[in-house]
Amino acid sequence: MQIVMTTGTRYSFVVSLVVTLAAACGPATAQDFPPDVTRGKAVYERHCLACHGRGGWGDGPDAAALTVPPANFHRFKSFLKSEEELLRTIEHGIVFSAMHSWQGQLTETERLDVLAYIRLLVQQGK
Numbered sequence: 001m002q003i004v005m006t007t008g009t010r011y012s013f014v015v016s017l018v019v020t021l022a023a024a025c026g027p028a029t030a031q032d033f034p035p036d037v038t039r040g041k042a043v044y045e046r047h048c049l050a051c052h053g054r055g056g057w058g059d060g061p062d063a064a065a066l067t068v069p070p071a072n073f074h075r076f077k078s079f080l081k082s083e084e085e086l087l088r089t090i091e092h093g094i095v096f097s098a099m100h101s102w103q104g105q106l107t108e109t110e111r112l113d114v115l116a117y118i119r120l121l122v123q124q125g126k
Contacts, residue, residue, distance in 0.1 A: 040117030
């Protein structure tokens, strides 16, 4: 028995196969991809550097004017925080401090990228 497919039939078959496979896999979320440290550095420089400083020591140019000092990512206390705790802080901020919520201003991917960059700063000891 031989099955003959025309170009249109073959195209329809391939499209339906791709749609079926995509539906079975589910939607891709930001967590399905590894964080991008280069993009995280750009986000950090644009939104975090003024308070947390170039190296994450909490010594940015705006830090001295703040009532509650910004986090020093190199402190043991910060180092011990889980990814979830740090992401929650980025998403929701810290009450009574200058660290406001970034949810709605940064995408989930940007938050994951900046967290990866902060972890890299600490690893490098910069």
